[in-house]
Amino acid sequence: MSVNWRNIGLFALMAVLILGTGMLQSWNLALTIVNMGLVSAIMALGVNMQWGYAGLFNVGVMGFIGLGGLAVVITSVPPVGEAWQAGGLQVIFALLVGIGVILGGVQIYKRMAPGRMRTLALIAFLVAGFFIYRALFDPAVDSIEAVNPASTGFLGGLGLPVVLAWPMGGLLAAAAAWAIGKTALGLRSDYLAIATLGISEIVIAMLKNEEWLGRGVKNVVGLPRPVPYEIDLQQSESFVTWAQNWGFDPVTMSSVVVKLGYAGFFVVVLLILIWMSEMALKSPWGRMMRAIRDNEVAAEAMGKDVTRRHLQVFIIGSAVVGLGGAMMTTLDGQLTPASYQPLRYTFLVWVMVIVGGSGNNWGAVLGGFLIWFCWVQVEPLGGVLMETITSGMPDGDLKDHLLDSAAHMRLLTMGLIMLLVLRFSPRGLIPEK
Amino acid sequence: MIDVLNAIVAFLNFVFIPAAAYGSQLALGALGVTLIYGILRFSNFAHGDTMSFGTMVVILFTWAFQSWGISLGPLPVALLALPLGIVITALMVLASDKVVYSYYRRVKAKPIVLVMASIGVMFVLNGVVRLIIGPSDQRFADGERFIINAREFKEWSGLAEGLALKTTQGITVVTAAIVVAILFWFLNRTRTGKSMRAYSDNEDLALLSGINPERVVMITWIIVAALATIAGTLYGLDKVFKPFTYFQLLLPIFAAAIVGGLGSPLGAIAGGFVIAFSEVMVTYAWKKVVTYLVPENLEPSGLLQLLSTDYKFAVSFAILVIVLLFRPTGLFRGKSV
Numbered sequence: 066m067s068v069n070w071r072n073i074g075l076f077a078l079m080a081v082l083i084l085g086t087g088m089l090q091s092w093n094l095a096l097t098i099v100n101m102g103l104v105s106a107i108m109a110l111g112v113n114m115q116w117g118y119a120g121l122f123n124v125g126v127m128g129f130i131g132l133g134g135l136a137v138v139i140t141s142v143p144p145v146g147e148a149w150q151a152g153g154l155q156v157i158f159a160l161l162v163g164i165g166v167i168l169g170g171v172q173i174y175k176r177m178a179p180g181r182m183r184t185l186a187l188i189a190f191l192v193a194g195f196f197i198y199r200a201l202f203d204p205a206v207d208s209i210e211a212v213n214p215a216s217t218g219f220l221g222g223l224g225l226p227v228v229l230a231w232p233m234g235g236l237l238a239a240a241a242a243w244a245i246g247k248t249a250l251g252l253r254s255d256y257l258a259i260a261t262l263g264i265s266e267i268v269i270a271m272l273k274n275e276e277w278l279g280r281g282v283k284n285v286v287g288l289p290r291p292v293p294y295e296i297d298l299q300q301s302e303s304f305v306t307w308a309q310n311w312g313f314d315p316v317t318m319s320s321v322v323v324k325l326g327y328a329g330f331f332v333v334v335l336l337i338l339i340w341m342s343e344m345a346l347k348s349p350w351g352r353m354m355r356a357i358r359d360n361e362v363a364a365e366a367m368g369k370d371v372t373r374r375h376l377q378v379f380i381i382g383s384a385v386v387g388l389g390g391a392m393m394t395t396l397d398g399q400l401t402p403a404s405y406q407p408l409r410y411t412f413l414v415w416v417m418v419i420v421g422g423s424g425n426n427w428g429a430v431l432g433g434f435l436i437w438f439c440w441v442q443v444e445p446l447g448g449v450l451m452e453t454i455t456s457g458m459p460d461g462d463l464k465d466h467l468l469d470s471a472a473h474m475r476l477l478t479m480g481l482i483m484l485l486v487l488r489f490s491p492r493g494l495i496p497e498k
Numbered sequence: 499m500i501d502v503l504n505a506i507v508a509f510l511n512f513v514f515i516p517a518a519a520y521g522s523q524l525a526l527g528a529l530g531v532t533l534i535y536g537i538l539r540f541s542n543f544a545h546g547d548t549m550s551f552g553t554m555v556v557i558l559f560t561w562a563f564q565s566w567g568i569s570l571g572p573l574p575v576a577l578l579a580l581p582l583g584i585v586i587t588a589l590m591v592l593a594s595d596k597v598v599y600s601y602y603r604r605v606k607a608k609p610i611v612l613v614m615a616s617i618g619v620m621f622v623l624n625g626v627v628r629l630i631i632g633p634s635d636q637r638f639a640d641g642e643r644f645i646i647n648a649r650e651f652k653e654w655s656g657l658a659e660g661l662a663l664k665t666t667q668g669i670t671v672v673t674a675a676i677v678v679a680i681l682f683w684f685l686n687r688t689r690t691g692k693s694m695r696a697y698s699d700n701e702d703l704a705l706l707s708g709i710n711p712e713r714v715v716m717i718t719w720i721i722v723a724a725l726a727t728i729a730g731t732l733y734g735l736d737k738v739f740k741p742f743t744y745f746q747l748l749l750p751i752f753a754a755a756i757v758g759g760l761g762s763p764l765g766a767i768a769g770g771f772v773i774a775f776s777e778v779m780v781t782y783a784w785k786k787v788v789t790y791l792v793p794e795n796l797e798p799s800g801l802l803q804l805l806s807t808d809y810k811f812a813v814s815f816a817i818l819v820i821v822l823l824f825r826p827t828g829l830f831r832g833k834s835v
Contacts, residue, residue: 122610124543124617195804203800248819252826254610255541255760259752260822263815266749274808407745408624412617419614466632473628480621484598487615 072427072495079434086442093317096324098441099434103331104393106433109417110338110426111385117424117497118351119378120358122258125245127410128265129383131272132241133234133390134400138279140230141289142222148212148277152205153220156277159202166194209277219280227289231334231391238387239380241268246379251372265411272402279400286399292326295319327396334392335430338385342426354378355424386414408476413440416483422493431495439482440475447474500657505790507659511648512786517778518771519667519736522674525770526729527747528754529681529763530722536698536761537718538599540612545726545751547623550744551590552727553734554631556583557638564640572642572665576731583731588723594619595719603715620745627741636739639666666735677728678767681721685763690717698761746811750777753814757821759828768829773814781807 083102087095108126115121170191177183210218241264249260273282298304298319308318345351357364357371365371394400413436421432451471455464486493527549534542542548559579570578598615645668648660655661685691690713697704697714705711730744737743754773758765784802792798805812821828 120610122613248822252822255613256756256822256826258541258543258613259749259756259818260815263749263753263811263818266746266811267809267815270808270811274806406742408621412621415614415617416621470629470632473625473633475625476621476628477625480618480623480625483621484615484618487611487618488598488601491611 075431075494076427079431079438082438083434086438093320093324094441096321096328098438100324100327100331100396101393101441102434102437103328103335104389104396105414105417105437106430107331107335107338107389107392108386108414109421109429109433110335110342111382111387111389112414112418113421113423113426113429114342114382114385115379116418117429118346118354118358119375120254121250121375121379121382122254123261123379123382124258124407124411124415125261125263125265125268126386126414127405127407128261128268129238129241129386130390130393130410131265131268131402131405132237133231133387133392134394134402135272135279136234136237136387136391137227137230137288137394138285138400139222140225140233141227142285143224145212145217145219145221148209148217148220151208151212152277153209155201155205156209156220159198159205162194162201163198166191166198169194206275206277217280218283219277219285226291227395228291228330230395231388234391235384235388238390239384242380242383243376246376250375250379262407262411265407269402269405272400272405279402282403284399284401284403288395288398288400290395290398291330292323295323298322331392331396334388339426339430346426413479416479418493419483420486420493422495422497424497425493425495428493428495428497432493435494436479436482439478443475443478444472447471447478450474501790504657504659505787507655507657507661508787508790511659511661513775513778513782515663515667517775519670519732520778521771521774522670523729523733523736523770524747524750524754524774525767526674526677526725526732527751528758528766528770529678530725530729531751531755532758532761532763532766533718533722533725535755536763537694537714538603538612540609540616541752541760542722543613543616543748544594544620544623545722546745546748547620547627547741548587548591548723548726549730549733549747550627550739550741551623552583552587552723553730553739553744554627554741555586556580556727556731557631557636557734557739559583560638570641573669574639574641574666574735576638576735577669580728580731584724584727587727588720591719591723592716595715624741624745631741633741636734638739639735641665664736666732670732670736673728673732677725681725681763684721694718749811750774750814753818757817757828759830762828762830765828765830772829773817776817777810777813780804780813781810 083095083099086098108130111129112123112126115123170187173187173190174183177186209220212218245260245264246257249257272279275281276283279285295316296319299315304319304322305315308315311318346354353364353369354374356367357369357374361371417432417436418429419432420436421430422428448468448471451467451474455467458464458467527545530548531542531545534540534545556576556579559582560574560576563575563578568575568578598619599612602612602615642665644662645665646661646663648662651661652658683691685695693704693709694714694717696707697709697711701711704714730739733739733744733747750773751770754769755766756769757772758767758769781803785798785800788802789797
């Protein structure tokens with residue numbers, strides 16, 4: 066295989082941008098960008114699997130990221146014993162009843178002969194089931210949320226190591242993707258887009274409102290982390306002497322070391338994922354996927370089950386996004402459902418995939434880094450730009466307004482980048498081979 | 499007997515009137531989506547932000563008129579600003595078509611590429627709106643607040659329940675009815691309208707019969723801009739203008755268009771009302787209405803609310819899923835699948 070100097074050059078350029086940030090602004094900022102860039106790269110990889118390999122248009126990225134975040138809470142937070150006693154088992158029982166009602170409905174639909182009787186029976190069963198479910202569920206939730214609402218008021222999690230939450234996030238996202246894919250795949254491509262848009266809004270609404278599960282808008286803070294705390298490092302004798310020996314300020318150094326720790330974890334995950342997806346893309350499975358994407362009719366004529374393959378890759382891609390979401394929440398150390406915005410999560414990841422190069426794993430990684438870098442840096446740049454524009458203006462409302470709105474330059478810039486790439490370089494920075 | 503009347507009034511006041519107004523707004527929005535889908539053949543994700551752009555222009559003109567002391571008496575000044583808003587929004591969407599979409603039509607790109615381009619446009623519009631008017635709430639309704647005031651209704655009828663009809667709700671329904679009537683007259687009776695429908699039904703045949711596609715596309719965009727501006731302004735008058743809410747309206751609007759059958763204008767209207775009524779009815783706490791209807795000892799203890807209002811998206815979504823599962827072409831057999 067010939068060495069592709071162009072791609073290496075692009076990654077080198079990215080490295081220069083980050084190193085430049087480190088030298089000109091601060092190493093802390095540079096590492097923050099790197100860490101979030103790694104997470105973004107993983108999310109972009111997931112979306113790239115769906116779009117680049119199979120041509121599936123998923124606009125519910127935010128929902129899968131949110132499910133990943135939830136997985137961190139339910140896996141790693143220590144369980145709240147009191148809340149479990151108050152109604153934990155009853156909530157789980159109610160949820161099982163709810164699932165049973167849905168399965169029962171499916172059975173009625175399948176077993177009974179089509180006709181008015183079936184419709185009536187189905188509606189009666191579902192309505193009755195819904196009220197039974199609510200009668201079991203509501204009191205349990207009330208009693209859980211009543212347990213010490215200021216600090217807990219939720220069930221907590223399993224108290225497992227936080228790294229286990231990452232595959233857990235993938236599993237949760239995969240389950241959601243299965244449900245959504247079952248309904249919307251096999252229909253028009255736009256329908257999947259609308260359906261995923263819907264499920265992501267619902268997931269976020271659930272995160273915000275189901276306080277028994279993840280404390281809702283009261284947020285879960287202080288999530289366990291896989292790396293030591295800065296404050297512990299600063300108090301550790303050996304760390305301080307080590308930092309001073311090298312001539313660094315121990316406080317800055319502690320946060321740099323912590324961020325490097327995260328980066329280490331993330332790089333490992335990213336490398337594994339890239340290796341796996343490169344292997345998958347080269348295998349017969351990958352060729353089949355691309356064949357289906359390029360010509361569904363022909364692939365179907367060759368005996369490939371298009372809908373089933375689509376469902377498969379949709380689930381895998383969503384699981385990767387969920388994994389990325391769990392990693393992001395771990396990095397933040399808190400779950401804040403109110404901060405999930407579709408423009409920031411869903412559509413920004415899309416810009417990453419398009420700009421990087423759809424269908425190419427390395428492209429998605431580069432896109433993740435580059436777009437995240439732009440997203441962070443456009444705001445200060447926009448501020449500088451606005452100040453230059455307004456410097457000649459007299460003081461007044463207009464000037465203040467322009468200065469205040471510099472923060473919104475981000476969306477505009479992202480939209481422009483996306484439109485320009487789509488128009489002039491639709492194959493992205495690193496095109497598919 | 500009085501109890502039944504009270505129950506009916508409570509139902510009208512809390513369910514029927516809000517749902518009818520919301521349904522009209524959704525129907526207008528869904529008409530825009532469905533027209534784009536029928537003529538240009540892609541799902542326009544920028545529609546919510548086109549609505550918010552149009553509303554923003556209307557708000558700016560409203561403020562200008564208000565500062566000049568212009569008033570429409572009982573009606574909101576925004577109605578006067580509406581035509582200006584439509585003109586500017588139409589220019590904006592025509593420019594976006596020229597700069598963005600026309601290229602993809604020329605190279606005959608896949609519909610999904612157009613959808614992506616519309617996401618780019620959505621970003622840009624979102625940024626522009628936030629740059630100009632900011633991300634916070636804006637109220638711009640003025641004039642008389644109520645057509646029927648709850649207190650006066652109680653005094654007049656002697657019932658325990660009040661019935662309120664906001665001016666904005668009245669205006670919404672009336673405007674929507676007028677707009678829909680004009681639109682259907684245009685589509686069914688005029689030469690241009692017929693050429694649009696022909697183009698939507700069968701592009702090749704329409705081209706063969708000498709219909710100018712660029713003209714059809716241009717007129718579609720102008721109509722869509724008008725519909726989006728009107729829908730957005732009515733929604734903003736009735737509730738409040740906030741750019742992010744308009745983006746979120748995308749989901750119920752698409753649900754309405756799909757439920758009715760993408761590409762079918764009649765379906766879009768029906769879909770809008772189906773979505774709006776189910777959303778309001780599922781998230782309304784029925785305790786009040788039921789209390790009037792059942793004997794005293796059977797009074798419900800809970801609120802009788804099926805889902806909390808935070809889950810209103812779940813309602814449009816559930817209806818969408820049901821339609822996708824059982825009737826993917828929608829109620830009115832739109833083009834799709």
